[in-house]
Amino acid sequence: MASPVIFWFRRDLRLADNPALTAAAALGRPVVPLFIVDDHLLAPSGLARATYLEATLRSLSDSMDGALVVRRGSPSEVLRELAKEVGADSVFATGDTANYGRRRDTQVADDLDTVGIAMHYVSTPYIVAPGTIRSKTGDPFKVFTAFRRVWDTLECEAPVDAPTVSWLTLESEPLTVISDSAGKVRPAFFTNRLPDTPPPLPPVGEAAAWELVTSFHSRIDRYDDTRNEPGVDGTSALSPHLRWGTIHPRQLVAAFAGPGDGRRVWISEVTWREFYADVLFHQPHSVWENLQPQMNYLQIDRDARAVARFEAWALGETGYPLVDAGMRQLLETGWMHNRVRMVTASFLVKHLHLDWRWGARWFMWRLFDGDLASNQHGWQWTAGTGTDAAPYHRIFNPTTQAERFDPHGNFVTKYVPELRGVAAPQCLQPGGGDGLLAPPNYAKPVVDAKTEREEALRRFAEAREVAKAARG
Ligand SMILES: Cc1cc2nc3c(=O)[nH]c(=O)nc-3n(C[C@H](O)[C@H](O)[C@H](O)COP(=O)(O)OP(=O)(O)OC[C@H]3O[C@@H](n4cnc5c(N)ncnc54)[C@H](O)[C@@H]3O)c2cc1C
Secondary structure: OOOOEEEEEOOOOOOOOOHHHHHHHOOOOOEEEEEEEOHHHHOOOOHHHHHHHHHHHHHHHHOOOOOOEEEEOOHHHHHHHHHHHHOOOEEEEEOOOOHHHHHHHHHHHHHHHHOOOEEEEEOOOOOOOOOOOOOOOOOOOOOHHHHHHHHOOOOOOOOOOOOOOOEOOOOOOOOOOOOOOOOOOOOOOOOOOOOOOOOOOOOOOHHHHHHHHHHHHOOHHHHHHHOOOOOOOOOOOOHHHHHHOOOOHHHHHHHOOOOOHHHHHHHHHHHHHHHHHHHHHHOHHHHOOOOOHHHHHOOOOOOHHHHHHHHHHHOOOOOOHHHHHHHHHHHHHOOOOHHHHHHHHHHHHHHOOOOHHHHHHHHHHHOOOOOHHHHHHHHHHHHOOOOOOOOOOOOOOHHHHHHHHOOOOHHHHHHOHHHOOOOOOHHHOHHHOOHHHOOOOOOOOOOOHHHHHHHHHHHHHHHHHHHHHHHO
16 A cells, blocks of 8 residues: 555645645545644633534544544644654645744654655645735735735635545544643633633534535625624624635635625625735734834723723623623624624723733634634734724724614624613613613623723823834
């Protein structure tokens, strides 16, 4: 029998349109499919993401007649041992372009090379590999519109079908991702009032992604009108699938090709994902550092009152209905609507004066789609520390946002039961309404939004002044 090759699955948990798998299969040798549970990656994730991953791996393994080998440990060691065990001399994987992944991949290729094993990285989880697009002067783009202008001119490759693969089945091992050291981490830095269980899982795996594609086909032409309304099923909900690679954006561009604003705007949203991966590629420090250094001078609250306010925000008890509904949607479902992500993030930074990193960590703990590039840069954009071209004055008013995007209160009353029975627009107001009208069991507003908006503007102006003075 020809010696097998190893296929190392990472953020590409699918068989169709997986160029690295196609390249491995093209050798015509048996393939050992492998996933490595790397505690370094899993430790900071919460139970939500770990559970989603485990279920997705089961689905992937089922699609290979149970052949998936799941091992835990350092990638170099696991690969070396498995290669020795099965007599493999090549490993294939999809390229990773995020911080840890890039470092790990270089190290793994070097380590395997020393024992005569060839490591092949093919393609990426993006349509255009991060780091590729540059301005005429050769610089990376700092704002989305300029990036997209170039991205739009590039050809998106056509997706390819799943290759025919002869999987090599090893003696089966238990498929577990969650352990004592990984996937159970709770952000103990703030509150003890956390759910012990992950949110209920949506359907996972490649087939589930395609079911969403089919259902979104009937809605995409209305996307431009409905995408901002959290009470309407207006978006695709494909983000966890893109996060884990059960579908590739190339496949989606092909599936949703056609005329019309809905499709055009939807692809433009997918381009945000590509943009943020590109920003991360060029500026890896942006994961936890302000992209705009002048914002290092912004006054941020970190005292006991700040911690109490953070807890109210995280648990959906701020007394601002749209913010609370969004935060409870996150806790209950592991997902949050994009408009509400922006409103809740803006509220944390600009009304509560807290550090965007606190919020970003919380989101990463509970989101099924938690993705370093999209999450950290989504936070930085909203906080005014990142790539937003007009960052300072964009302060979302949580009440007018609710009136505009959830006018009938469908979303707010779905996630905040205390407000059920209170008609819109009253249920959208701070505290669910004034005085006697307020439902007695709903939280009182944690701050006065108007006062804190002024305070945020003052702090932003001050940060700019201090930064200017520091520059001399
Ligand atoms: C503070 C904040 C944090 C975020 N954290 C994440 C995250 O961890 N993971 C994540 O995938 N997205 C994140 N986003 C982006 C966006 O909110 C989600 O991608 C979107 O809500 C997913 O829902 P959907 O699949 O129905 O999106 P659709 O509207 O159907 O869009 C299609 C796809 O385009 C991409 N996309 C859409 N909007 C954005 C955006 N603003 N930035 C980057 N990609 C986008 C996603 O992959 C999405 O699945 C964040 C946004 C903000 C403001």
